[in-house]
Every structure is written in C-alpha cells, then in structure tokens.
Amino acid sequence: MEIRHPILTTLAAAMMLGGCASTATRLPTISEPALRAESILQENKALATQAAHSERLLRIGRRVMLANATLCPKSRRDLGVLIHSEETYPKELRIAARRQLGAGEKPSIFRVAPDSPAARAGLERGDVILIDGLPVAPGSKALREAMEADQLELTVTRNAQQLTVTVEPETVCHSRLRLRPSAAINAFANGRNITVTTGMMEFTESDDELAMIIGHELAHNTMGHIRKVVGNLILSGFATRYTRPFELESDYVGLYYMVRAGFDPDGVEAFWRRLADVDPRSVNRAKTHPTFPDRYLRIAAARDEINDKMANGAALIPNFKDPNFRDKETDG
Numbered sequence: 001m002e003i004r005h006p007i008l009t010t011l012a013a014a015m016m017l018g019g020c021a022s023t024a025t026r027l028p029t030i031s032e033p034a035l036r037a038e039s040i041l042q043e044n045k046a047l048a049t050q051a052a053h054s055e056r057l058l059r060i061g062r063r064v065m066l067a068n069a070t071l072c073p074k075s076r077r078d079l080g081v082l083i084h085s086e087e088t089y090p091k092e093l094r095i096a097a098r099r100q101l102g103a104g105e106k107p108s109i110f111r112v113a114p115d116s117p118a119a120r121a122g123l124e125r126g127d128v129i130l131i132d133g134l135p136v137a138p139g140s141k142a143l144r145e146a147m148e149a150d151q152l153e154l155t156v157t158r159n160a161q162q163l164t165v166t167v168e169p170e171t172v173c174h175s176r177l178r179l180r181p182s183a184a185i186n187a188f189a190n191g192r193n194i195t196v197t198t199g200m201m202e203f204t205e206s207d208d209e210l211a212m213i214i215g216h217e218l219a220h221n222t223m224g225h226i227r228k229v230v231g232n233l234i235l236s237g238f239a240t241r242y243t244r245p246f247e248l249e250s251d252y253v254g255l256y257y258m259v260r261a262g263f264d265p266d267g268v269e270a271f272w273r274r275l276a277d278v279d280p281r282s283v284n285r286a287k288t289h290p291t292f293p294d295r296y297l298r299i300a301a302a303r304d305e306i307n308d309k310m311a312n313g314a315a316l317i318p319n320f321k322d323p324n325f326r327d328k329e330t331d332g
C-alpha cells in the first residue's frame with residue numbers, strides 16, 4: 001500500500017529514522033525465547049491445518065473423480081498419493097515443512113488416500129518411489145507413463161531399505177485438485193484443475209457439502225464451460241469467467257457427480273442459506289451468478305430428481321438434452 005497523506009508520509013519518515021515510533025504507553029515486554037517458541041508453534045499449527053485440509057481434499061475429491069471416470073470426457077491414471085518435498089512449500093515455510101511435515105530434499109509420499117491403489121499396495125507416508133533409480137516428483141511424467149499399465153511394480157525406499165510393491169492404478173476424471181490458502185470462501189475450475197480455498201474447506205460443514213462443491217467445479221471442466229465462456233468472452237466482452245446458466249448446470253450435474261460417489265445429497269442445499277448468513281449482500285446480487293435462493297431451490301429439486309431415479313433403479317446420469325452429449329465434448 002502506498003502512503004499518500006502528507007502527515008502519514010512524515011510519520012512514516014520519522015518511524016524509519018527513529019527505528020521505532022515512540023508510543024504514549026509502556027508496552028508489556030516479551031522475551032526473545034518466548035517469541036521464537038510462539039513463532040514455531042504458529043508455523044507448525046498452520047502447516048498441520050493445511051495438511052489436514054489437503055488430506056480431506058484428497059480423500060473426498062478422489063472419490064468424486066473415481067466414481068465419475070466413465071462420465072468424464074477426459075481421464076487419467078491415478079494411485080491416490082500426494083507426493084511432496086521441501087520445494088512444494090513456499091520459501092518462508094520450508095524449514096517448518098521439514099520440521100512439521102517431514103518434507104525432505106527428495107520427493108516422498110505425503111498422503112495416501114484411503115481405499116486407493118496405493119493404500120491397497122501398502123504404500124506409506126515417507127516412502128520414496130523410484131523410477132529408473134530416480135525419486136518420483138509431483139507430476140512426474142515417468143510415473144504418468146508407468147501408470148498406463150494395469151499392474152505395475154514400483155521400487156520404493158522406506159527407512160533406507162528398498163522394496164518392491166505391486167500397484168494397480170485406477171482411471172479417474174482428468175481434473176486435479178489443489179488447495180489454496182485463502183480465507184475467501186471460494187472454489188474455481190480452469191478446465192484442468194479444481195482449486196478449493198482453505199476458507200471453503202472450513203465453511204463446508206460436512207464431507208457431503210465439500211463433495212457437492214468439488215462436483216460443481218468438476219462439472220465446469222467436463223461440460224466444456226471454460227471453452228464456451230472463452231467463446232462468450234470474445235463475442236460479448238463479458239468480464240466474468242462463467243455465466244449464469246453454466247453455474248446452474250454445474251450445480252445440477254455436480255449433484256449427480258457427488259451422489260454417484262456415494263455422498264448424501266439430503267440437506268446439502270443448506271450450504272446456500274449459511275452462505276447468505278456470511279454474505280447477505282450477495283443473496284440477490286445476480287450479475288454473474290444465479291441468486292442464492294435460486295441455487296438453493298434448484299439443488300433441492302435436482303436432489304428430488306436423483307432420489308426418484310434411485311428409488312426406481314434408474315441410471316444416475318444427468319438429463320442431457322442430447323443423449324450423445326458426452327461423446328462430443330472435451331474439457332479444457
């Protein structure tokens with residue numbers, strides 16, 4: 001921020017010259033060791049919180065990606081692991097990441113999703129996966145290629161011992177999940193990735209609600225919204241990323257995605273009433289997004305449609321206008 005007011009400018013100059021501004025009161029004193037200990041405590045606590053969020057995002061998100069692999073136009077192979085190293089973390093937090101999360105120079109397994117190929121193969125936190133003698137880093141091309149096989153033997157280092165494990169990779173939707181440290185309650189899709197803020201992770205009261213949010217963002221990617229909106233942007237000069245019908249479509253398709261993954265849609269529409277509590281001015285602001293009441297009612301209606309299908313043993317597939325829709329679309 002730039003200080004423009006002349007008085008503030010003078011004050012700022014005085015502060016810089018004097019080292020510290022003189023206060024009118026005597027401040028309580030604290031000790032250096034107490035300050036250092038509190039710094040370590042806050043960094044550790046913050047990293048543990050982030051790690052818990054990324055674990056939950058992996059656990060819930062992976063279920064949504066796996067259950068909808070046949071509906072998603074693009075897919076990828078997956079083991080269900082998060083790999084990290086010091087470099088995964090911002091520079092200021094690397095020492096803390098080493099201390100608190102066990103991040104090292106070599107990329108190693110940070111999280112194993114439950115019921116995943118990695119979990120079934122007995123892979124553990126701290127394991128270093130080797131391909132051609134090299135540790136596999138996040139997003140490794142070598143691992144991506146190796147995962148095309150139905151079954152693959154991985155060389156793993158665990159506590160300085162080398163072992164071989166057999167894994168059977170699974171096919172999941174192409175989108176990848178990311179966590180963004182931010183207090184804003186938000187989530188985004190860009191055609192390839194799904195980003196969820198820590199604010200959203202905290203705001204979602206249940207795993208069902210989080211699955212609904214992930215389903216919504218996944219639908220933006222799978223339904224080709226990103227490409228369509230880029231088209232709209234060029235044609236009409238809209239300043240927004242998505243338009244209203246696409247938001248409603250993502251709510252609708254996303255609800256199918258979450259139910260197909262085994263999550264319970266009953267009551268998830270309450271998310272919009274709670275969001276109204278913390279953001280009352282947005283309840284009826286409808287420039288770019290549908291209003292909260294609109295979304296609340298349509299999600300409840302979609303849930304009734306899904307419950308009817310389940311009661312009748314019908315396939316849990318959204319009502320496409322064109323039954324061949326999936327074959328024509330690509331994401332991104």
Ligand SMILES: [Zn+2]
Binds near residue numbers: 216217242247250
């Ligand atoms: Zn959206």
